Amino acid sequence: MVSGAPTLRTPDGELALRPWDVAVFVRGAAGAHEVRNDSDDPARVVILSTASDPEVCVYPDSGKVGVFAGWSRTDGQRVQLMNRPEANLDYFEGET
Numbered sequence: 001m002v003s004g005a006p007t008l009r010t011p012d013g014e015l016a017l018r019p020w021d022v023a024v025f026v027r028g029a030a031g032a033h034e035v036r037n038d039s040d041d042p043a044r045v046v047i048l049s050t051a052s053d054p055e056v057c058v059y060p061d062s063g064k065v066g067v068f069a070g071w072s073r074t075d076g077q078r079v080q081l082m083n084r085p086e087a088n089l090d091y092f093e094g095e096t
Contacts (some may be wrong), residue, residue, distance in 0.1 A: 004043025009034040017045075029060055054079075 001021040008015045008023050010032045017023065017035070025031045037043040054069035063084050070078035 002044040002046060004037060004041055005039055006035050006037045006043040006045060008032055009036070029058075033061060 001017040001019055001023070003019055006017050008017050011030060023032055023035070035045060051068075054067065057066040057068070058064075059066065065083055065085065067081040068078065069080075
């Protein structure tokens with residue numbers, strides 16, 4: 001956290017961040033879920049990522065699963081899939 005007073009939302013509740021606070025978004029449901037600015041003043045945060053390639057993310061608030069691949073492709077293209085488990089296709093769907 002650099003400046004301002006954003007709110008960090010975790011499974012345990014919400015916490016107002018102050019300059020120089022550090023938050024870790026660990027993988028899984030135990031991690032933090034959101035940083036938002038509820039004030040009228042600007043907030044500045046620095047976010048570092050350990051995203052790998054490919055990456056699979058579960059979004060518990062919206063019930064979605066995201067899959068991302070191809071971050072290092074030189075043509076700028078990447079594969080991105082966002083889905084909900086109930087809309088998932090069977091492996092053999094459309095196969096003969």
